[in-house]
Amino acid sequence: MPLDTLQAAKRLQEDDTFSPEQAERIAEILSDMDVASATAEDLQEMETRLSQRLDRAADERSSLKEQLTDRFEARIAQLERRLLVAGVPTIAAIVAILNYLMG
Structure with a gap:
């Protein structure tokens, strides 16, 4: 809201508070x-x-959280599949070694 300089100058001059020049300035x-x-x-x-x-x-934060959750879950599933594929032969080998050692 712009200042009404004329009104402001008049108010500053009330009761001889400021001279007209001072009020104007x-x-x-x-x-x-x-x-x-x-x-x-x-x-x-x-x-x-x-x-x-x-x-x-x-x-946006919620969407990003969902995207990251989906990516992590996919990665975990991928790692679980790898573990199963690699784990079965490994467990079989350990069982065979234990059977051999025990007897």
Whole structure:
């Protein structure tokens, strides 16, 4: 909301607080400061946008978690299959060695 410099200068001169020149200069300085203000509507819009961004980030995180879980589960299944394929002959060899040693 832009500053009404004329109104500001008049208010600064009330009760002879500032001279007209001082009031005018202060009003100009305040106007030049580019003071930004937010309305309740601005804040509501910002809150809505931030909430939407947080929701999207949560959805993306959830999707990424699902993808990683699927990849880990696939990798574990692959390793289990390898273990079974390699493990059966290995166990058979160990049993054969134990049978030989025992008897």
